[in-house]
Amino acid sequence: MAVSEPSPTAGTQDAAPKREVIYRHALVVRATHWINVLCLALLLMSGLRIFNYHPALYWGNYGYRGVPAVVSIDAAVDPDSGAPVGVTRIAGLSFVTTGVLGVSRDSERGMVARAFPAWLTLPGEPGLALARDWHFLMAWLFVVNGAVYLLFGAFSGHFRRDLAPAADQLRARHILADLWDHVRLRAPRGEAARRYNVLQKLAYLTVVFLLLPVMVLSGLTMSPAVTAALPGLFDLFGGRQSARTIHFLVANLLVLFVLVHVIELLLAGVVNGMRSMITGRYVIRPQAGP
Amino acid sequence: MSRLVSRRSLLRAGSAAAGTLLLAGCDGVFESPAMRGALDFGQFVSLRVQHLLLSGQPLAREFAVADISPEFPLNGTSMPGGFGYFQMMVSQFARWRLTVDGLVRRPLSLSLDEIKALPARTQITLHCCDEGWSAIGQWTGVQLSHLLQACELMPNVRYIVFHCLDELERTPDRSGLYYESLDLFDAFHPQTILAYGMNGQPLPVAHGAPLRLRVERQIGYKNAKYVTRIEAVATLDHIGRGKGGFWEDRGYQWYAGL
Numbered sequence: 001m002a003v004s005e006p007s008p009t010a011g012t013q014d015a016a017p018k019r020e021v022i023y024r025h026a027l028v029v030r031a032t033h034w035i036n037v038l039c040l041a042l043l044l045m046s047g048l049r050i051f052n053y054h055p056a057l058y059w060g061n062y063g064y065r066g067v068p069a070v071v072s073i074d075a076a077v078d079p080d081s082g083a084p085v086g087v088t089r090i091a092g093l094s095f096v097t098t099g100v101l102g103v104s105r106d107s108e109r110g111m112v113a114r115a116f117p118a119w120l121t122l123p124g125e126p127g128l129a130l131a132r133d134w135h136f137l138m139a140w141l142f143v144v145n146g147a148v149y150l151l152f153g154a155f156s157g158h159f160r161r162d163l164a165p166a167a168d169q170l171r172a173r174h175i176l177a178d179l180w181d182h183v184r185l186r187a188p189r190g191e192a193a194r195r196y197n198v199l200q201k202l203a204y205l206t207v208v209f210l211l212l213p214v215m216v217l218s219g220l221t222m223s224p225a226v227t228a229a230l231p232g233l234f235d236l237f238g239g240r241q242s243a244r245t246i247h248f249l250v251a252n253l254l255v256l257f258v259l260v261h262v263i264e265l266l267l268a269g270v271v272n273g274m275r276s277m278i279t280g281r282y283v284i285r286p287q288a289g290p
Numbered sequence: 291m292s293r294l295v296s297r298r299s300l301l302r303a304g305s306a307a308a309g310t311l312l313l314a315g316c317d318g319v320f321e322s323p324a325m326r327g328a329l330d331f332g333q334f335v336s337l338r339v340q341h342l343l344l345s346g347q348p349l350a351r352e353f354a355v356a357d358i359s360p361e362f363p364l365n366g367t368s369m370p371g372g373f374g375y376f377q378m379m380v381s382q383f384a385r386w387r388l389t390v391d392g393l394v395r396r397p398l399s400l401s402l403d404e405i406k407a408l409p410a411r412t413q414i415t416l417h418c419c420d421e422g423w424s425a426i427g428q429w430t431g432v433q434l435s436h437l438l439q440a441c442e443l444m445p446n447v448r449y450i451v452f453h454c455l456d457e458l459e460r461t462p463d464r465s466g467l468y469y470e471s472l473d474l475f476d477a478f479h480p481q482t483i484l485a486y487g488m489n490g491q492p493l494p495v496a497h498g499a500p501l502r503l504r505v506e507r508q509i510g511y512k513n514a515k516y517v518t519r520i521e522a523v524a525t526l527d528h529i530g531r532g533k534g535g536f537w538e539d540r541g542y543q544w545y546a547g548l
Contacts, residue, residue, distance in 0.1 A: 054422035061416055062359040064423035128420060129542040130329075136548060137332030224418050225340040225507045225547030228350040240416060240424050 022194065024282035029158060032149040033277055039142035040254065042134055045122035047251060048115075049131035055115030057248055061234065063241035070245055073101045075113030084111050143216060153208075162196060163205055169198040187268035189285055200264070207257055211250050218247040337545040341475060344547075349481055350506035353414040358489060359425040362417070367456035367468065368496040370516055375455055383500040388484075392451070392521035395442035402486065402500050408432040411483050419510040420546065429504045430487030435478045437520065447522040450477040451529055452503050455516040458536055470514035471526055471534040471544070472505060481506040484517060509546035511537045 025033075056065070056072040063069070072089045086102020088095045099105065104117035118124035122134055153159040168174060178198050181188070188197055196204070220226045221233040221243035237243035265273045269285075276282035378386045383402050390398035412430040438450065451471045459466030476482055483504050486493050493499045498515025505512050512535075526532060531539035538544045 050422065054419075061353070061357065062425045064359075064361065064363045064425055066361060067359075127541075129537070129540075132420065132543065133329040133332060136336055137329055140332055140335055222418070223340075223548035224350060224416070224509065225344060227416075228348050228507045229340075229343040229346075231348075231351045234351060240418065244422060 018286065020284040021281050022284055023280050024276045025280045026152070026156065026158065027280065028148065028152040028156070030277055030280060032145050032152070035141065035145045036149075039138045039145060040258070042122060042138045043142060044251060044255065045120060046131045046134040046138065047247075049121035049123060050128065050135060051248065052115045052121060053128050057245040058241035059238065059245060060241055061239035063244075071248070073097070073115035075103045084113055139216075139219065146212065146216075150208075163201055163208070165198050165201045166195070169201070174198060185267055187264070191284075193268075193282075193284055203257065203260070207254070211253055211257070214250050215247060215254070218243040218250065222247070333543055333545060336548055340545075340547045344475075344507065347479060350415055353416070353426050355414065355428070357426050358414060358428055362425045362427050362488075362497065363419070363423060364496050365419060365421075365510060367458055367515065370456040372455075372457075375516075379495060379499070386500055386518070388501060388517070389519040390437055390441045390522075391519070392523050393444040393447045394522050395444065396440070398437065398441050400437075405432055405484070405501065406486060408436060411480070412487070413481055413483070413504070413506070415481070415504070415506045417510055417513070420542075428487075428489045429483060429485040430490075431483035431485035431501070431504065433480060434482045434484055434503075434520075435480070437484070438477060438522070441522070443522050446524045447474070449473055449523050449526055449534070451521040451523055451526070451534075452514045452517045453519040453521065454514050455518050465530060465539075466536070468514060468516070468536045469530055470503065470512055470536070471523075471529070472512070476505055476507065479505075479507065507547055509548075511535070511542065512546050 055074065056063070056069040058064075058067055058069055069089065070091060074087050074089075076085045076087045077083070078085050084098070084103045085096060086098040086100065086104070088097040088101045098111075100117060101115060103111050103113055106112045106118065112118075121131070123130050153163070169178075175198055181197070182199060187193075217233065218237055220230070221237050222240060227233055227240070233243070234240065237246055272283050272285075386402055388398075388400045388402075388405060390400075409432065410430055411433055412428060414426060414428040416424055416426050418424045434450070449471045450473075452469060454468035454470075456468050457464065457466050458468050472482070481504070484501050485504050486499075486501055488494060488497055493502060498517070501517045502515040503513050503517055514535075521529075523529065526534040530536070533539045534544045535542070
């Protein structure tokens, strides 16, 4: 068990703890992981560029300037100084976000009114057609890549063996202990590092089976051709603008996931983690003594 | 308009953004013909998959009168320039005529009253702009398929081109006149209509009076306003800059089902 720490008398007596190399990630998992990194990065950047053309989100089927927005990122003018001010509104609350959202600096033009700054978007300058081209090309790659991953995961035993929490991991005590390890930013060592920890498994399962499918379906709901064939998508999301809002919010959740994912990588060891996702080989470090 | 950006500058901007991404050192990649080829391949896949999905020619969802949005935003031209249009508008389009020609056996020339006398279809649909907003409106008009059957298309027709009265970009050679095109797959769809009525009223000038295209399974800019001539063609090469539409000539996707 991950929570039980070895006593000084047991386990370490026979020999000095050894460094062991295991084969952690199958080739398909590694390849689809990195293709996914490329897809999600370009989907996010092109998606933000598209968003910049109408930086407001609504609920229902219709939504345009004048309809109450759930979220909006606008530029206003400071009445005193006359300077542009970035204003982000979320569910009725207003935040001044000058410099990042609404208004951001441009090396050539100074402060520019735009929802997301150019460095976050693809293309950086106005270019709706190109952003849509990139978004849809990457969406196709993402879907094909995801299908390969799902088929592999289902038939190779990857989901059952690596992602499904083991019975012992689902006990409340274990989950709480794992949570406490995360709070203390303590990465698993030794035997516990042979498998994903339970919060890690739940996070991956949520992303693979909930967030990413919702991204695909909510994206498809914005396509008038797709909804002609599958009008039930309107009902699933509560309308085209609702789907657009959900698409944006879930994209934010995915960014949050990636941030935590990268932080965990840094905590658990960036060299070991990167090597395992590139070559498949992962080093199990000996468990630290008490 | 901010969208009046040449494809070259779009590509340059794209490559600049890519440089700030992790792909520094691949400067030429985003401007390369190979990358453009990949993006075009993406468009091709979208068209093919969506046509497959729509092979049963389903109708886009039609909404109830209560669902009509309080407003319907304007994009593109809201008042065509030129004295010719002004004269027509003042006379309530009494002398306006719609021409249907090109690769047809029986060219047509129809007045607005003659079009209104044809069988009408009314539909309440969702209009989706590529910028992200959407609005619901009610449209009344004649099915395009009705006109295409009446004019007897020749067998080599592949596209239907819609020439418009509004000049969205002022250029000396008049290449900024709005136009659009559809393939026969969308042209013969029951909801593809030439609308002269909106929300129970005559089509307002701002929304394309006297006649506009409604193509409900594609994005906003395919829905050409101020349509004055319908031309049946075998290829789009000789029209405008050859890409099949005003926005298409400026880098936008010809197929806009997504």
